[in-house]
Amino acid sequence: MNDVWAEWQRRRVLPLAAEPAALPDPAAIPPREWLYGTRLIRRFVSVLAAPGGVGKSALALGIAAALATGKGFLGERVHHSVPVWVLNLEDPLEELHRRVAALMRLHSLPREALAGRLYLHSGRTRRLTMAALDAQSAAVAHPDRTGVIDACLAVGIGLVVVDPFVKSHRLDENSNAQMDAAATAWAEVAEATGAAVLLVHHVRKGAAGDVDAARGAKSLTDAARAAFLLSVMTPEEAQSLSVPERERWRHVRLDDAKANLAPRPETARWFRLETVALGNFSQDYPHGDQVAAVTPWTPPSPFRGLSAADCNRALDLIAAGPGAGMAFSAHRTGRSGERWAGRVLVQHFSLDEGAAARVIAAWLRSGLLEEAPYHDGQQRKTRLGVRVIDARRPADKLPMGNET
Amino acid sequence: MRHARDPAAPHFAAVCFGRLQASCLLDAGEAESVLCAAAARAPGVDRSGLQARLMHVLSDSHDHWTARRDRAIARVRQAVAPLLAAWAPAAGVLRAAADAAGVDLEAGEAAAIAAGLAAAMLRHSA
Numbered sequence: 072m073n074d075v076w077a078e079w080q081r082r083r084v085l086p087l088a089a090e091p092a093a094l095p096d097p098a099a100i101p102p103r104e105w106l107y108g109t110r111l112i113r114r115f116v117s118v119l120a121a122p123g124g125v126g127k128s129a130l131a132l133g134i135a136a137a138l139a140t141g142k143g144f145l146g147e148r149v150h151h152s153v154p155v156w157v158l159n160l161e162d163p164l165e166e167l168h169r170r171v172a173a174l175m176r177l178h179s180l181p182r183e184a185l186a187g188r189l190y191l192h193s194g195r196t197r198r199l200t201m202a203a204l205d206a207q208s209a210a211v212a213h214p215d216r217t218g219v220i221d222a223c224l225a226v227g228i229g230l231v232v233v234d235p236f237v238k239s240h241r242l243d244e245n246s247n248a249q250m251d252a253a254a255t256a257w258a259e260v261a262e263a264t265g266a267a268v269l270l271v272h273h274v275r276k277g278a279a280g281d282v283d284a285a286r287g288a289k290s291l292t293d294a295a296r297a298a299f300l301l302s303v304m305t306p307e308e309a310q311s312l313s314v315p316e317r318e319r320w321r322h323v324r325l326d327d328a329k330a331n332l333a334p335r336p337e338t339a340r341w342f343r344l345e346t347v348a349l350g351n352f353s354q355d356y357p358h359g360d361q362v363a364a365v366t367p368w369t370p371p372s373p374f375r376g377l378s379a380a381d382c383n384r385a386l387d388l389i390a391a392g393p394g395a396g397m398a399f400s401a402h403r404t405g406r407s408g409e410r411w412a413g414r415v416l417v418q419h420f421s422l423d424e425g426a427a428a429r430v431i432a433a434w435l436r437s438g439l440l441e442e443a444p445y446h447d448g449q450q451r452k453t454r455l456g457v458r459v460i461d462a463r464r465p466a467d468k469l470p471m472g473n474e475t
Numbered sequence: 476m477r478h479a480r481d482p483a484a485p486h487f488a489a490v491c492f493g494r495l496q497a498s499c500l501l502d503a504g505e506a507e508s509v510l511c512a513a514a515a516r517a518p519g520v521d522r523s524g525l526q527a528r529l530m531h532v533l534s535d536s537h538d539h540w541t542a543r544r545d546r547a548i549a550r551v552r553q554a555v556a557p558l559l560a561a562w563a564p565a566a567g568v569l570r571a572a573a574d575a576a577g578v579d580l581e582a583g584e585a586a587a588i589a590a591g592l593a594a595a596m597l598r599h600s601a
Binding site: 075076078079080082083205208210212 | 562563564565568569590593594597598599600
């Protein structure tokens, strides 16, 4: 009976009344309780969506370990280290142990840093049903909601990772009302426990970069405070970032698909899936297990190996143009492609086309190059070309380490 | 109806047993056997007459308390329903249930009725 009233108090809807705004002093308003970057916040649900096989489980486990240890080894700030409960509803516990071991090995995390801070649950051991249709009443029931809340409160869990969300309920993914009920069950866990909840969710294959592609009803992403998408590097990105095709699958980018509380970042955050040997050799398996673990990755600077003097020499060549009375083009596609300024970098400085394109784009952004019309004497017509703004040239003695 | 020469105690026991029976706290057979035994031991009265009268008293008391309990349960449900519909605090719901029950329900019964209604509402609003 006490359970009924405890649940009643949790779900109780207060009577509606129009209350005048309190208008407190802004300095007196408590700040948002971010836990991890601007991705996870206490008492809110976040969604990590990705197509299958991209590495979302590896990233989710990485975030879990970062929060449990308080170490921002994935490149994002850990505001508060909290105990983390990973509810992996697909894999056996043994597999989770392998993944955690790979992560610990890759990032040199000592056992003591995670002991008593990371809690693992496998859906193979005990299924979890946060929402299901009651066969008799056709209403949505939440058999495990109270149990999850009690378990979180018992050890002070600050982050619950649910991987994948689809295995935590038995509702129709194409029903907005039912998906809302399932997402709300997790939101209630977040509210009742003060923990952040990270729901790991599938998107359709080939639909990376679009939060609306999250499988099933859009209610899930609408119910989440933050949603981010993980997608594997495209061939075009690999070319522009000088990543060999055979290594492309290892590189994944994380984009904010919906940032209600944080400004949308201009640039993607990249991660690399490293293969970690666990060293668990046996007679039958002489090589032991190789397990993927995630680590942050920064695209190599296109200016790598270019000194300020090299840049000025390249700018001299660009200023001189491809021929008498002609100017280089800013674009490598279309009819003007043969006059592309990047060819100077490819031919004289051995940059690949992707890196050359990034250098030209950086120079255009910084105002070192400017696109302007000029009269082509040979063609006897006005064309668009780039000109070098000498006032913005780098000083020869300064290193050209970045692109702005 | 009590005869002038009937002892008071078995009649009083029959009234109590009727109430307990209505509350499902006493089995009918158990109550009757105790009253029959009391009638068999009563001195200076027509024992079979006393036994019949005690059975009547038991039956009347059972009917009386059953009706009172039914009315009390209806009162509790009526008092609690609008509070549950308004998602009132649990303490308020329980207080209203106890007030509506008065002395006609056993201790905890009103709270159990309210909890049953609250559980049904939680199920349907999930």
